[in-house]
Amino acid sequence: MNNMFKPKFFTLLKRGFTKDQVVSDILSGVVVGIVALPLAIAFAVASGVSPEKGIITAVISGFIISLLGGSRVQIGGPTGAFIVIVYGIVETYGINGLIISTIFAGVILLIMGVFKLGDLIKYIPHPLVVGFTTAIAIIIFSTQIKDALGLNINSVPSDFLGKWVVYFNNIKSINIYSVTITILTIIITVCSSRYVKKIPGSFISIIFLTSVVSLFKIPVSTIETFFGSIPNNIEFIRPQFSWDMLHIYIKPAFTIAILGAIESLLSAVVADGMIGGNHRSNTELIAQGIANIVTPFFGGIPATGAIARTATNVKNGGRTPIAGIIHSITLLFIMVFLGKWAKLIPMATLAGVLIVVSYNMSEWRTFLSILKGSKFDSVILLTTFFLTLFFDLTVAIEVGVVLSAFIFLKRMTDSWNIELKDRDCDDIDTYKNLPSDVIVYEISGPLFFATIKEYIEVLKNSGINYSRIILRMRHVPFIDGTGLHNLKDIITRLEKDNKTIFICDVTESIKNSCENSIIKTENIFYRFDDLVKLL
DSSP states (O other), X not given: OXXXXXXXXXXXXXXXXXXXXXXXXXXXXXXXXXXXXXXXXXXXXXXXXXXXXXXXXXXXXXXXXXXHOSOSXXXXXXXXXXXXXXXXXXXXXXXXXXXXXXXXXXXXHHHHHHTTOXXXXXXXXXXXXXXXXXXXXXXXXXXXXXXXXXXXXXXOOSSHHHHHHHHHHTGGGOOHHHHHHHHHHHHHHHHXXXXXXXXXXXXXXXXXXXXXXXXXXXXXXXXXXXXXXXXXXXXXXXXXXOGGGHHHHHHHHHHHHHHHHHHHHHHHHHHHXXXXXXXXXXXXXXXXXXXXXXXXXXXXOOOEEOHHXXXXXXXXXXXXXXXXXXXXXXXXXXXXXXXXXXXXXXXXXXXXXHHHHHHHHSOHHHHHHHHTSOHHHHHHHHHHHHHXXXXXXXXXXXXXXXXXXXXXXXXXXXXXXXXXXXXXXXXHHHHTTSOTTEEEEEEESOBSTTTHHHHHHHXXXXXXXXXXXXXXXXXOOOBOHHHHHHHHHHHHHHHHTTOEEEXXXXXXXXXXXXXXXXXXXXXXXXXXXXXXXXX
């Protein structure tokens, strides 16, 4: 357990913190806490839950992830990627279902960390991640149209196309005040960073436009319109659970867990690049799991590592988990002492903030660059994108992973080659002195179930006039069980025809596999030159 769970905070605590770094971390944590406030509220509201649940999530999960996580600078909390998932779970199973699904997701993340599966996340193809991330960004944008335009709609469908049909059918109810506030929010959020470096644009736009709406009593919907007052305390919640309902929550729990793992470890990798550090992936997964187990009992929603807030932390001088802990304390202070005014925030302002978030999240430049590249990557990208957009994120990830595996096998299969090396080949100095009864085949590429048949077909028809056949495997990275089995069969068949098979230029692992499964030890050589001396 010690090897898989080593929180960075305690490692750094043993080394000791410098006074200057602690001050820098505290200041960065306060800034990140201010950045996180509007996002936590906006993510919660867009997910179909009350605003305080977003703040509670940022407070509790952010504290746990920083205290127990495997990254120096990771900031945890609710993220835009979860909006689609949480909204669907709440609509289908209610708040109680969301709580249970999140707890189970935490257990899954914990198990992933304990079994050291953190490193496996890096094998998820980049086009797959970009595909579902871009689709989620578009879905987030689509969820904000009602509030951005101030449309008078009681209920919005959960499916992507259904939303837009309802929007167009109710376009006449557009509220020009809401549209104006949304546009101003976007302008302030995007442009304020040119003039004010330390305070985030989203925070400035919320403070300014909330004050204007309240002062001039502008007729637009606010948080209070839909949710009433925002509680300034955190209470323990006991979910209602029956084991008979377990199967219902497994699918959403896996979706939350997989997406949370991908998001958190991607964020940690980005942070490593910014600070020149190395995160501990399994420790990070365990911390994420604990956070998602604990947070729901206090009314929170799913949490993971937040790339934007983590980057903000780094840019403001945060270099230890102290910054993330202070970020949580800052949010708690705001919730307790200033939360009563959050109910005055216009829904159009939150919509504007999330529209900016969705744009930044979309990765449209990367999306286009992948489309211009490999056709295989484009297939993975578009498949994941459209499945996420029109069907389900879980299905998109599952299909994307399977499709990626098949495409990988196709690429590996296409990379195989077996080449006859006779006395007339380019490398004449190597082969000109071989005895007349010897033939050499140079094998390139992996010997595994998808390629072995092609190799076997060549070997079946080889060596009619030769009694000794050499298989050079210097360009064979690995051989699997199917490859060993089929290769053993063809070698046995050739030996019945009084032919001797030699294998050379093998790695240690391939040599051991061949010795156990194929031919005699004395016919296997590490180096081709050693074999030639004995012929």
